[in-house]
Amino acid sequence: MEMNHKYIVTGMSCNGCRTKVEKALNEVEGISAVVTLDPPVASITMEKHIPTEQLKKSLSLIGNYTIDDTNEAEINAFKKIKVEKKIVKPSSDNSNSKYYCPMHCEGDKLYDKAGDCPVCGMDLVPQVSINQKAEYTCPMHPEVIKNEAGDCPICGMDLVIKATNNDGESKTYSDLLRKMKIAIAFTTPIFIIAMTDMIPNNPLMKVMRHNEWNWLQFILSLPVVFYACWIFFVRAWKSIVSLNLNMFTLIGIGSGVAYLFSIIGLLFPSVFPHEFKNEMGVVHLYFEATTVILTLVLLGQLLEAKAHSQTSGAIKELLKLTPTETTILINGIGSKISISDVKKGDFLRIKPGEKVPVDGKIVTGESTIDESMITGEPIPVDKKVGDSVSSGTINGNKTFVMVAEKIGSETLLSQIIQMVNDASRSKAPIQKLADSVAKYFVPIVVSVAVITFFIWAKFGPDPALVYGFINAIAVLIIACPCALGLATPMSVMVGVGKGASSGVLIKNAEALENMNKINVLIIDKTGTITEGKPSVDKVFALKGADSDKLLQSIASVNQYSEHPLAQAVVNYAKEKNITLTPTEGFEAIAGKGVIGTLNDKKIAIGNIALMQQIKAIVSVDLENTVTAEQKLGKTVSFIAIDGEVAGYVAITDAIKATSKDAIKELMNQGIEVVMLTGDNENTAHAVAAELNLSAYKANCLPEDKLKEIKSLQAQGKIVAMAGDGINDAPALVQANIGIAMGTGTDVAIESAKITLVKGDLQGIVKAKKLSHAVMNNIKQNLFFAFIYNTVGIPIAAGVLYPVFGILLSPMLAALAMSFSSVSVIGNALRLRSIKL
Incomplete structure (x- = not known):
């Protein structure tokens, strides 16, 4: 029987550390590990018990890292400390000027002062900085510069926003x-x-x-x-x-x-x-x-x-997307403030034609948003209450109010600029x-x-x-x-910038070069091939049980999961005005499902493997019914209460309109496209048949994806892996090129070498074309x-x-x-x- 444990990892200071630790743990035979930086936790699935000392020994070989047993309380404590730090210390916008050598003689080293490279002697080039601080000047007296709006002390004219430029350059x-x-x-x-x-x-x-x-x-x-x-x-x-x-x-x-x-x-x-x-x-x-x-x-x-x-130029164009000021609502009254003064939780009014200042969600109103500068797609997207909006995108012809959730260097636009800066060097x-x-x-x-x-x-x-x-x-x-x-x-610099403006974010030059060499592409199903926005088709209760009560039970458990299928169940319950209740002992079992305790009853929602693990018997009739649903391309999760199967939930997730064309084009370029999914054989076969995939594997656990990639690499294949979930992170790290869907989780994006902002397989086609053009x-x-x-x-x-x-x-x-x-x-x- 597989075991799931969580450990606290100390010594990690950046995502590079996290990647090293995760890779080292996954090299230990018989385990599959996913490591997060915030909190610093390793979630490990092992086939048999492996002593902590053995894990410590593996990490000591790669650096000054330690690993210890932990519990949920300690993890929550880490999260609390992190939140408090964020409150005390706002994010920095990296406004200080930095310089680098255009020939990268000392790698990606940055210098504090302008001058010449100590190795090759060339003029150091100023790095484009992410600085959202607005400055105001007088149109008649440009020597007057202030940090806030007002009037000129010399002539009394209204101060205007000072045009930004790169002073060092x-x-x-x-x-x-x-x-x-x-x-x-x-x-x-x-x-x-x-x-x-x-x-x-x-x-x-x-x-x-x-x-x-x-x-x-x-x-x-x-x-x-x-x-x-x-x-x-x-x-x-x-x-x-x-x-x-x-x-x-x-x-x-x-x-x-x-x-x-x-x-x-x-x-x-x-x-x-x-x-x-x-x-x-x-x-x-x-x-x-x-x-x-x-x-x-x-x-x-x-x-x-x-x-x-x-x-x-690409970075500068991205910088131009961020407005210098916005309208904040305080007690329903709007007033202009500098972008640098926006705080999390502020309500901002976005008028027609204005740029969205920070990342957040719409709380009132609706509009169409031009996201082409972020995703590279020219068609505006309809947005309504509850939808997310990103900094730098342009509002259409309606007004809406949004709440600020990410500011400064936390915004998607700032992260894109920083990634382009880093990759360029x-x-x-x-x-x-x-x-x-x-x-x-x-x-x-x-x-x-x-x-x-x-x-x-x-x-x-x-x-x-x-x-x-x-x-x-x-x-x-x-x-x-x-x-x-x-x-x-x-x-590299021009290519990375071109990719960013087309919604393809490249972490480093090595990824850009290796993308041109891939001959196998591994893809996940949910959120990669499909929309990743599943919806519940039906909740089926056995023995005449109340389906709404069954829905309440599974939604209450699933509210603690971040998996798209779990979120679909929660959303379905909310649409039916069903109240969710607290659950104890929640646990996500990778590749199988989730379990929890509700009103002293053990609830399990997952695939047939989970049912076998908890020794719940699935009748032949129910299995035939579920098989019929799966052959229609639906994902079906069994529901068990106290070890007895009580029904199932059928979920549909539409295939993205662009997936078929993207896969066809990649296969025409000689790339073998293989789907590895944790879904069942019937659903996987239905999706593979619709997309004309040459190969697929169903019922894949995270370690199965990892092993498959290692097997292909042992055959001399150059493997790219595209995924969007936490369970994809180990495979993304192991692959020669990890490609994360921008619509996926932060862990998947951190683990990948390339991120597709739009979360669309057409982005892989773009990345391949870009890599080929840059290498030529x-x-x-x-x-x-x-x-x-x-x-x-x-x-x-x-x-x-x-x-x-x-x-x-x-x-x-x-x-x-x-x-x-x-x-x-x-x-x-x-x-x-x-x-x-």
Whole structure:
């Protein structure tokens, strides 16, 4: 006989801990475990008694976690503590600015201050923050900023909501733009002076001598080198000192050597051999090459900063969905307040065309709600009293009053934004290739540049040293690893944002990549294939018993269960105005049903397995009657009182209109779709036949789903699992890709790698298309980056010169290097236009 126990788990601080603990427990033979973080409880079903010490040993192998026996009172105590904490400490909106490296050199690490990455040297990018605090400003005096509405202290005008923007991002771009203008202003005359040397009878020589023009170029170069582009040399120095060699190492060495050469050539021309001098004995200087190279690199940084703002466009669009203020009702009187001042339990009036400010339920009125920004579906949804509404959705043409249930970072919109933020900073497995190459890339390039100099100096035409010097600098400048580093993260960032705007939430980049590899999809029935909104078709009482009394008994027990079928029974009882009574000893038996004690009578509602467990005998006639109901696709639960079968309840749950088309499309893509359900064989067969499923299994307990997934994985299959209930959580964790229906439980969503906001199998089709598009985009970017360096470095070294007489100047190399990174980002941005 199976046993069910609950344990308190200590040491868990986040969902990652919860997942590790759950996975470790499920690896213990003979048990099936579901772990929750709030409260920190492990619900374990075991075939035979397993000592707590053995469970403790399993957890000690994965970290500082402990597990102990508990009881319902302790669990309730944990819940109470959690509630009290929520009351004392309101949720934070994470308003402080954070920054991250666009190349994710240190994974998903965030930095507190703006600056450059300590590893690759690139400008840190500000993370889009979830900040709902409204600020008010005067339209005439924008310097006036207040936290509440009122009038301007200067002119008396009404203050208006201040438009929100990402200050960190705009500051980075404006700083680069200012430096770019200065660099162009001083580089242009240097370039003109240098180019006039190519004109016969140089007219500038009539104004000043050649050496004096060189001094003017040096003076003009100072603002470019020591102000506008000085940051590149600082980053190069940091990279050398820390041994984190990167693109700025190459830029700093290349342009720095050219600039120092020019200064020494200007001040001490006699130290150079004649190969470096012209016919007048003046050393060839490279002030124009240095300043043009640095200016072009700065242009690349400016364009990247602009492009980065577009890659996070999906998050910004989501942020725009949240209004800054709303109307609160106090004693029936409405007044405007800031979103940040809304508290749980507040009543809010939502007028036609307004955005819903927080998550809650409608208490009076009805309307149609445009939820396309959350689910990706364009058709407005009808809402009435008791229906849930989400922040960011748009009200139709009617007014309603809602009660606030989730605020700040607890709202669905805030969680979506946070998930997109986190996923955008995660690394995909395919990026390991780029990381491995980048590790050795810079030392190899420096070596190639040195070899290039000596080969040209030894075998090149006169002036051989000049050719060697110029080509070595060109090799250093063109070989920028930036495009290689950006190839994966840019595509991931845009792809994750695209998914969020289409109702597909992706937890990390690994899930996005693996979704493209799946060849088996395991799906649950209730809430996944079906609507998950079951309704009672009939309550049948044996021996002429009162069906209403029977309904009262089973509804009273089911009121403590969160299963959709149990909720259907409760709703049915309420519709018939049947009063529910308190029940003792409630217990949910995974995959079988529920039991409880009512008026000293033991009530059991569940499948045939539960009846067998409590030794209640089901007659042949009743079994035949139930079988007939099941063949119609209904779910039937037997009802037993004190060990005797008293009747059954038949429940219908309509198949979602989109399930059949979604399953067909997935199967056409070569994915094997298997339904694993805890429902009986007859009901499962009826559903599988309607959907033309290739395979299904009925009467599955949570551990059966887990074992089936492990079995498929042992065969080398890449398995995705879609489910929506607590009993699906172990399977969701075990699967290569866990897909949770957004309409399901929090535990299922926490256990999954992908969440479908609408809870629709069409979302899996979207996720597959998105994954395929993102992986193709990443491969294109990596191919472009590898080919760029494979072709560019030899050309810069001069391999085409012996045959075609072609050399690549350092200035053209700098131009090519700058636009390589921008091209990678531009290709990634194409993902925003794909149709899912």
